[in-house]
Amino acid sequence: MSASMDNLSSDGRTLWGEAWRRLRRNRLAMICLWIVGFYTVLALYGEGVYRWHQWRDITPSYQRANLDKQYLEPSPLRQPFAAERVDSQTGETVVLSGWSRLRSGMSNLLTHPMGTDGLGRDVFQRLVQGTRIAYQVGIITSLIAIPIGVLLGCLAGYFGGRTDDFIVWLYSTFAAIPGLLFILAIAMVVGQGLLGVYLGIGLTMWVGLCRLIRGEVIKHKDRPYVTAAHALGVGHTRIIFRHILPNVFHVVIVTFTLRFPAAIGTEVFLSFLGIGVQGEPSWGIMISNARLRLWHGVWWEMAFVTAAIFFIVLAFNLLGDALRDALDPRLREGGESS
């Protein structure tokens, strides 16, 4: 009898493992994953800088006005390797050469690589802090939205009937409120600032996920493996969370990847309007500040911030699409009878 085991596929692979293998084959997805990873490192670095300043109880440089350094261009445009340099203390012109020229050039390159803004603050540092805020918003809103969406979606899909009616009514009501107005209303209640952003985005974002999960659960609840679980005497809670949920969890992952940049976009927009982040360098606030001097040729703040937003949104969206392809069971090799 054990001889019949020979035709087992050669090595043990989970379905998640296979999905990862498929994702690896998609070059664009891997590039996007690297970009997302890069932003994540940037956000963690920003968090470190923020925490360090908080711990030392000093105002970080990206918050401090330094009017001597207003509107410095990005360092490569400031002729960092110039042979002459004005000594800041004596006011004399110093001629540099050779090794010291290279050294001062390198240090010039590293100071304000993306220039400074109207208050002389380093654009790069502020961009990093913006990344930190964006990640915070993306993660915390997901932490609010995913549990609500998954739980309600599972309950609605699994139990059907009255439960389903109520939950569908609930999310239809939420979906019918114009998103921005809802967020504004929440900002009115809890006050401006990050809390309002978290709640506003989090409490609207669960709707889409809930609807998707409900649909998937409805699809799965009459599958033979669920019937088998019923016949074995497995309880409802266990069937929902141990049997159905793992089989529909790919929806959560894909939705998370697609909603994350959407949440970031909303945060930027709210901060741009002035009802979002307060007193911290969010991307939205940076854009709002940058537009004032844009027509005077101060392009760098606007350019770098929009590029940062562009790449993170693009990377997350492409990654989300690739994940959907990789995780979709219908494309699974060997085919499932369904």
Next chain:
Amino acid sequence: MSEASTQRSPLLEVNDLHVQFGPRRKPVRAVDGIDIVIYPGESVGLVGESGCGKTTTGRAIMRLLDVNAGRIQFQGKDIAPITGSALKDYRKQVQMVFQDPYGSLNARMPVGRALEEVMQVHRMGTRTERRQRAAQLFESVGLDPAYMDRYPHEFSGGQRQRIGIARALALQPQLIIADEPVSALDVSVQVQILNLLKEVQQQEQLAYLFIAHDLAVVGYICERILVMYQGKIVEAGQPSDLFSNPQHPYTQKLLDAVPDVDQALLRRSGASE
């Protein structure tokens, strides 16, 4: 056999079972008043064409469907109205093997874990004991316990059906309802699975309600056959009687539908000469 079994009390007794679907005013009578009696250790076959209500019967007995009328008595207790923990206890005694070996296992759960879960749900033993018992079950259905941590998609259809049987055996039930357990498998694998079912029946003193559309399969494994047609049982008897002397015209038709290779060969050789 039937002489001896009538003296024992029946394990399962179904009286006048009705299951209906659809609107109340004009329902579809999927099961329309059937009676089944199964004695301990006996295997009873339920055959019929697709749509005749045999699967519905099995699911109603398993209490996966609501019963509209009639009684299902298991060891003398009516199980049609029970709920909650009583139903859970009942399901410990009666288990099911499903038709679709691909779909009836959770794709995201290692197969050994699936066996352990059943025991966990019914609070049997400690974690290590359950693990050991799962390994034993794996061996008893002819699988290598080394593959317990694999996922269902890594097994072939026949192997998955073995896992399905192992899962049904985990609770040491007295009755197994086998709903077309081999019809989704290759013919060569069918015999292996049927032999396995026979083997475990002898070991565990099981009773079977064996649902199939294939008379040859049922005749191979069952001591008594019930023929179902349009929600009713039209004929019952031992395989030999049924095959040699079918009473109901539908049974006749079913028998004709079995491809009899020997007769066909005979006829062909006669024609060519």
